Amino acid sequence: MVEGIFHVGEALAAGDVAYLVQAPETLISPFGRDLVAAAEANGTPVYPVSAAVMGAIADKDNPQGLLAVAHTRHVALNSLGPASQPWLVALVAPQDPGNVGSILRAIDAVGASGLLLLDGGVDVYHPAAIRAAMGATFHRPVVAASFAEFAGWARAGGYRVYGTSAHGRADYRAAGYTPPLILLMGSERQGLTAEQTALCDELLRLPMRGRATSLNLAMATGIFLYAIHDALDQQGYFAARAS
Structure with missing residues (x-):
């Protein structure tokens, strides 16, 4: 389920939407109404509901009157490779959906x-992650796999793996940084295990000057x-890839 007019627009642009649900009496955004009209013109089903029904099915308080149900993408690890995906981020068993969504946004940025x-963790399609x-969920591949x-x-694939740790040898x-590369971030609680560190x-x-011994996962990943x-x-x- 995709909530928020901007997010729905990104899902529609990616062609991932199965159907829209709108509450005409509360959908006051001209952009949102244009999205509905364009979706109907393209043959996407649109189901009108009352404001009360929208409030009951929406995850957020005070919904904007529009949400989408999108198809889940299933991307296989073996479908990725250094030629088309030269720079990836790997998270070990992340637990906070907001962190995962923020990291995906930074990846896109x-x-x-x-x-x-890797090794389970939060669902990338959790409403908070979406x-x-x-919108990055609809424009960047996300793969679930075991660490092994x-x-x-x-x-x-010849990837160079850059791990992160308070005990890292290099600033x-x-x-x-040499592509193809993977930034490997450990779990929020334990960091990287000995086995995971051995792969790096x-x-x-990251330098830590104050009393804090760690950073939020999304913030640390963004810095890296x-x-x-x-x-x-x-x-x-970037110039080479643009050409």
Whole structure:
């Protein structure tokens, strides 16, 4: 279920919508009404409901009068590879849907290729994850796999794995980021295990000057992603892909 007019628009743009539900008396946004008209013109089913019904089925308080039910994408790990997905993020058993959505949004913002969810954790289609992703869910591949599957696939594909830890040997700003690469983030509670650390080609750390010993998962991932972005930009990575 996709809530929020912007999010519904992104789902429609990606062609993932099975049907729309609208409450005509509360859908006051001209953009939202245009979305409904365009969806109907394209043959997408649209079901009108009362404001009371919309309030009952919506996850958010004070819904905007429009939501979508979208098809779930099932992407296989083996369908990804370094040629088409040279820069990925892997999260080990993430527990907070808001974090997962925010990380997917950051992945889209920096031009990274997609997200890997390892050893379970939150559903990327949780309503909070959908909202936090701000449409990125519909434009970046998301794959669920076990860590063992991921490890074999990453090595076979020639990916360089950058792990993150408070005990990392290299400052995140000094790493030589070389694609194809994967940023591997450990679980919110335990970080990376010894087995997961052993897979890493480099183990990176963020400087911690105050009393805090860690950062929120989404914030830490965003910092790493922009460090990688800047390093790749200096290497001409984005210019090469644009051409």
